Amino acid sequence: MKEQLLADIQKDSKSAIMKKHIITYLIYNENSTITDLAKDMDLSIPTVTKVIDEMHEQGYIDEYGKLETSGGRHPILYGLNPDSAYFIGVSITWNSLHIGLINFKGDLLKLQMGIHIERQDTMACIDKICRHIETFIDGLSISKERIIHINVALCGRVNPELGYSHSFFNFGERPLAEILTERIHIEVSIENDSRAMLYGEYIKGALKGSRNALFINIDWGLGMGILIDGKLYKGKSGFSGEFGHTYGYDNQIICHCGKKGCLETENSCSALYRKFIEHLKAGETSIVLSEKSIEDITLDDIFNAIGKEDLLAIELVEEIGQQLGVHIGNLINIFNPDTVIIGGEMSNAGEFLLQPIITTVRKYTLSLMSRDSEIILSKLKSQAGIIGSCLLSRSRMFEA
16 A cells, blocks of 8 residues: 555656645545535546545545535545555654654554653764664554654754754764665654644644644744745745744853854743742742752753742743743734744743733734734644644655
8 A cells, every 4th residue: 555655646647646636635624525626626526536536446535424415415525544554753852752653644543752862963862763763663553564654853953855954963965864764764754843833733733724823832942833824834945933043132141053142042941941040049939949959950840830839930931921922023013923822841831921922912013913813822732743743744745
């Protein structure tokens, strides 16, 4: 099935283009009638019927009952056959690895979160990541031959078209995607983590019906995914969305990118952690100190303290929310999006982060703009990146 499907869609023919179009349409719409497909493709119903019949016979398309109508014949609904192909997504963070599996329909079948790794720019680290992926595959009830594609999402400057990661795992002339493909023996693509999170929300999360959106990824750094007219905007080299590395502060703090005053030096989990420790060392108090010494405090401890209504932790998160609101307001003035999603690890602070952002946006943004843009928390939360990576693994194969 895998070889037949790949051979069919990779042909440079009108039939292959139509099949990819149908698959892509069903990825975004789940089920469809032949009439709706024909209208979307601007083709005759007999032409589309012939292609659908062929794909049904080959096992890529299934019938999903009939569409209920007020009268006349009830047209058949067609959708993707879930068992005809499988896809793997991988999400790499600064200290952990997440791996997931979906079927052709997009259902999440297996998810392994929080595999501990120490991310290092070495081939030894790449080998360790590949071993974890291979172990995950070996534990599946399906054979490796039925897995069509793997997508790997990671932070920083990523060129998904050429397969290069320029921030991490950059080993010279060979693209990272090529190295991973050679090592795992399944075709691999790579993508920026913020775009993967946004795509996960678009297909399975908070963006149902929204085609213009921004995903603000507030993690150890600060990133952004951009959706324009239902498509991920990547920019010329795939580097769009480096929100955190725009200049924002005359604070003389050196960002990990090497420049001073980047937005993420004041608006990120790393900034929250730095400020929290600074305040404790200056003599302020927190419930965290009843359990740990300052040297042993982790970021998780701070978020747990927020859940216990610790005043210092809440004040610092609200301060970050207020500052972010100014910059997000600028983005709303520029992009005029339907939706702005607040995600990443900082979104664990929930309403303590969201409400200051919304209040500040309303204060500094054109009223017509802020009225049209809904600001919400990520629905998929910590799973946004891995779910998005799985779904990108599927859609990447059928891009026309």
